[in-house]
Amino acid sequence: MINQEHAAEHVHRDDIGTRMGVWLFLFTELLLFGGLFFLYSVYRFLHQMDFHVAAKELNVFIGTLNTAILLTSSLTMALSITAIQRGSRKLSISLQCITILFGIIFLVNKYFEWMTKIHHGIYPGSEDLVARGSGQILFFGLYYTMTGLHGLHVIIGIVLISIMTRFTVNGVITPENYVKLEAAGLYWHLVDIIWIFLFPLFYLIT
Amino acid sequence: MDKHHSEIEHAHNYGIYILVWLALLILTGLTVTVAGINFGAITIATALVIASVKSYLVLTIFMHLRLEMKAFRVFVIVALCFIIISFSLLFADYSFLVK
Numbered sequence: 001m002i003n004q005e006h007a008a009e010h011v012h013r014d015d016i017g018t019r020m021g022v023w024l025f026l027f028t029e030l031l032l033f034g035g036l037f038f039l040y041s042v043y044r045f046l047h048q049m050d051f052h053v054a055a056k057e058l059n060v061f062i063g064t065l066n067t068a069i070l071l072t073s074s075l076t077m078a079l080s081i082t083a084i085q086r087g088s089r090k091l092s093i094s095l096q097c098i099t100i101l102f103g104i105i106f107l108v109n110k111y112f113e114w115m116t117k118i119h120h121g122i123y124p125g126s127e128d129l130v131a132r133g134s135g136q137i138l139f140f141g142l143y144y145t146m147t148g149l150h151g152l153h154v155i156i157g158i159v160l161i162s163i164m165t166r167f168t169v170n171g172v173i174t175p176e177n178y179v180k181l182e183a184a185g186l187y188w189h190l191v192d193i194i195w196i197f198l199f200p201l202f203y204l205i206t
Numbered sequence: 207m208d209k210h211h212s213e214i215e216h217a218h219n220y221g222i223y224i225l226v227w228l229a230l231l232i233l234t235g236l237t238v239t240v241a242g243i244n245f246g247a248i249t250i251a252t253a254l255v256i257a258s259v260k261s262y263l264v265l266t267i268f269m270h271l272r273l274e275m276k277a278f279r280v281f282v283i284v285a286l287c288f289i290i291i292s293f294s295l296l297f298a299d300y301s302f303l304v305k
Contacts, residue, residue, distance in 0.1 A: 016274075016275065019274070019278075020277070020278065020281075023278060023281060023282070024281075027281070027285050030285060030289065034289055034292070038292065038293070038296055041293070041296070041297075042296065042300055045297075045300055045301075046300075060238065064234065064238055067234050068231060068234060071227060071230045071231060071234065072227065074227075074230075074264065074268055075223055075224065075226075075227040075268075077268075078223045078267075078268045079220060079223055082219070082220055082223070182270075185268075185269075186269055189264050189265075189268045189269045190269075192264060192268075193260075193261045193264050193265070196257050196260045196261055196264070197257050197261070199234075199237075199257075200237055200241065200253035200254070200256070200257055201253070204237065204238065204241035204253055205241075205250075
């Protein structure tokens, strides 16, 4: 029994290594989205007028609203880590739940936005879109691919934070050991940063 | 180690996160407003500068980069440098091809 307790105290733990691992993973995400941003920049350069005309059809209000929602969810995520550091477990759990809720609201908005576009006959391969210039086809192709991939990341983020909330409730994440929550937080903030760039590049082309 | 710990305790207060959040919202408002005014070629540059400032705030404050070991910051800077190099080479090529 004494031996077991002794062993439990010396479980190998390397918080800095864990966070560095997460950062290295985030760099691979940068490669993934970076490639798409390269594609976007070249096509926008080649089809400036088409991108301008096509971007006017996106709803700036929903885009701005979703930006504010995602930024606020990043705030609640950062606060939840501070809360657990200070030993306020319940506050941390509530803040994590609010983060998840904001993530879901973001996706619901995204769903309605996509559905409106699809009802207007704008989706990859639709007759309306194929009839337009190749620049507009590229714009909407990139729009669906990039916001879609970003949406997938939001879903993954929500699942990760939900697991962390469960861990916090079960006492796996404690005020002494919260590196898992930090890892999920880093991922969530990266998703936020990607949106920070997607928003002006798709919604605000003048 | 203790010094480091107390620094972290001090740095992770709720106030700074709320301030950064407000700054991010203001910058979002700014980028939407600026997009409405036609600055011509500067418009996209303005949008990208504002997005970069917002990302800087998220990276340093929300993602705790300013509290991490120096190696973390070096990693991020190297990664961003490669992105910038790739973009420069890409456009060195394309701007030449189109003209």
